[in-house]
Amino acid sequence: MILTRNWFALLPAILLCACSTVKFYTQAIGGQTEIWRKARPNEQVLADPTVAEKVKQRLRLIEELRTFAASDLRLPTKSFGKYCDLKRPYVVWVVYAAPEFSAEGKTWWYPLVGGLKYRGFFTERDAKQEADKLKEKGYDVFVGGVEAYSTLGYLADPVLNTFLHRSDAELAELIFHELTHAKVFVPGDTDFNEAFATANAEDGVRRWLRAKGNVRGLRAYEQSLNKSREVVRLMLSTRERLKKVYAATHASVEAERLAKSRVFDGMLKEAADIGPYVKLHIHHAPETWNNARLNTVATYYTMVPGFERLLKEKSGDLEAFHREVAAMRKLNNEQRMKILGTTPSHD
Template identity: 45%
Template sequence: MIQACVLWRICLGILVLAICSCRTIGFYGQAISGQVEVMAKRQPIAEVVSGTNDEALKERMALTQRLLRFAEMELKMPSGGSYELYADLGREHLVWVVYAAPELSMEPKDWWYPVVGRQDYRGYFREDHARDEALRLEQRGYETWVGEVDAFSTLGWFRDPVLNTFAGYEEVDFAELIFHELVHRKYYVRGNTPFNEGMAEAVAREGVRRWFRQTGRPELVRKYEDRLKRIGQAGEEIGAAAERLRAVFEGDYSAEVKRERKQQELRSLKQGLSRLRGEWGGGLKSWIEDPVNNARLNSFITYEAEVPRFVALLEECDGDFEEFWNRVRTMEH
């Protein structure tokens, strides 16, 4: 049964809708119903474990409890009840997220939301709704990118559950996701997507390193470092291409010249990523073979641009997370 405080929050959301446009009402309506579905399907992990013969799921629930203890003790991020429940949504992904940007600008379109402020993306609990929104934006002249998302944080408003959408992840991805979402619950800056995501990525990655070390698996630390190195290499290519495009778009050129230069830069990016793929022996398939536009570039940059800032801060704190969180609260946003 939904608790009274949850019902109050939902009613507050509906009240907000009353002053919004019809399209906005539709968006928040699906967001409320989607979140209610997640909450309605939550079960205590003990009940899940006792009621299933799925040994992999039992193991994953046990791993979750160990990760939560580790996050609280080592990373100074208590769960506050998150990930102590489980929900099976009966689908592959939790939400589908729409990114958008003008054809000749690297400035992402953003949207305003109650509580969290402005964000550079819009999430839908149904894929067709996300695709419809992307089409509407394209008809208005935007480039779009729709990404699949398997988890998000409600920033402590609700007890976020482990979901079937990510319960089957490999341990490295599962741990990284749990740590990432706990960061959002720990500290969140309203309206600053790159800050929040860069911080969450930096902490999650350090958390995974420490998790593997503490559990006596240094070989997995080395493997993970190789993975992060590849992300960094790809990030340098993508970030440099985005900066060159920004310079083109802000330059004193005609729209026709900007379009020509844009295609040249995107071809150069794919060539650079193809070289990396050859060195690695695989990877980057969708970046090389599928279309790339300003919206997709921004979807990557949103998560990666601020990571070095927080990695450097953690180093300044000598890896002490108590000091790190104290320093984060004093940072300029």
């Protein structure tokens, strides 16, 4: 999830919105204010004898990661200098939606950042209420808890208790991912922004592990990525099959729903045949598989191979890579997709 800039700058836009939109921004301002109020500088937390050692250990690691991000990854490190314990498992709950017979996600417009393919809420109750409204309008909907988000470097985002449970490599990937959003962000292109942050963060983790001489950790990280990619490939191929279903002519809505259901049933069967890791992830809450849930993966991974290829073309030169990506801000979404080896869908 991405939030941005001074909330007071949003007030004129909020005053012109419908009541439901005013409610959304009000809860967003309240949630962000809670984080500001509870955040303390890392050095204060590290010196506090009442703070658990496991929290301090993660903060020390994050300080190491921030230093590496600045020196080796050329990333801005304004964020993660403070710590905030929200005493809940997620910082926000995000709503994704898509039409019943379309693989393309619904987009919400926000001041300053343009269209994004999700709506974030600081309470699960509010997220579920929004999801119920969308379901009543006929949308496929998925709600998921999120452990971190970025304000794109406009604000100094703190470390949150919600993501300290991650392994060292997973924590490094999250930190590098969110810092990447502050490096380059294209308003209105969710897929581009998230895929760039994903590719850049994964590369950053590899560099960090190599710099530490952690061969075993690097091998484990690569194995983890390979397993995750199996899940991603299955989900993206399922999405492509659905596009063909939606593009076809059907005798009735019921027939189209049946064809859609068969695609998802096929995905579950294929997951079981591939192996236990894929089955574990795909078969989790199988009743929630729909267009919206598939888009949570498409948003983050569809363009990743294109960014990986671009970084390779730059011989691993991060400054050249980042300049090339930043230059794409001048292009439209379709032009960026073409450069990155993907094509826009029109289902």
